């Protein structure tokens with residue numbers, strides 16, 4: 001259970017990113033966060049793993065109070081709170097398998113991570129995670145040789161290798177073409193159900209949120225202005241959240257509709273049909289530190305803040 005009690009985020013420049021957030025997110029929920037650009041969606045998600053420090057109120061994940069001032073506590077927190085990013089944040093020059101193994105770094109002595117001497121049990125787990133996202137056959141390929149959809153699957157496998165209780169996803173499919181975006185969301189939903197994880201996903205596109213989430217949280221100007229089950233997130237409600245009419249840009253309609261049952265049962269993957277490779281995408285080139293002991297952290301992300 002994730003609990004926000006009257007949480008504020010005030011950035012160093014004085015701008016208030018979150019205002020008095022009160023939320024309880026239950027174990028096993030799949031929550032979609034929607035709202036216009038600048039509404040505070042990323043800030044909310046990043047507060048959960050301490051990437052953005054909250055400045056007042058209280059925030060906890062299970063029994064653990066999020067304490068942005070303590071690196072040790074943050075490292076412990078992030079071992080159970082995984083995060084995937086829009087730009088995947090893989091280490092391009094190393095193999096898919098080694099990328100997934102970096103998800104074990106919180107459980108591995110630094111010298112072993114640095115030398116790439118992961119335990120056999122960790123390798124076995126990494127293979128299982130790759131199987132779960134349907135790309136185990138890519139284990140020994142360089143991450144940079146994969147398509148965008150495949151890279152995001154590797155990023156999901158890396159989080160799974162952490163054995164997390166919570167998965168945060170910050171616009172996880174915004175860099176993908178519409179059919180690939182739906183396929184990755186379907187995988188995420190299936191895995192979330194199989195493992196009973198809590199999943200909080202920022203989604204720019206409303207139809208993705210409505211298709212895959214159980215619950216929608218609507219944000220505007222740093223505040224929660226709607227919180228309810230998907231069925232209650234009607235067009236009228238969303239127009240109120242967005243303070244404007246919905247437009248074609250609010251949806252990614254390029255796929256067959258997906259029912260919850262279908263996502264639970266779906267097992268087949270077709271990553272080879274993913275879109276063209278993104279090797280030269282500058283967004284993909286920012287990589288995290290493979291030797292880091294802090295899987296929820298990321299140098300590029302820290303630099304952004």
Ligand SMILES: Nc1ncnc2c1ncn2[C@@H]1O[C@H](COP(=O)(O)OP(=O)(O)OP(=O)(O)O)[C@@H](O)[C@H]1O
Pocket residue numbers: 011012013015016017035036037038039040041042043044204304305
């Ligand atoms: N480090 C920072 N310092 C000052 N202001 C910031 C900082 N990070 C974010 N903001 C501001 O906080 C507000 C919320 O940003 P946030 O990234 O959470 O929005 P968002 O809803 O995720 O938007 P988008 O969909 O465009 O990613 C924005 O006005 C943004 O400019």
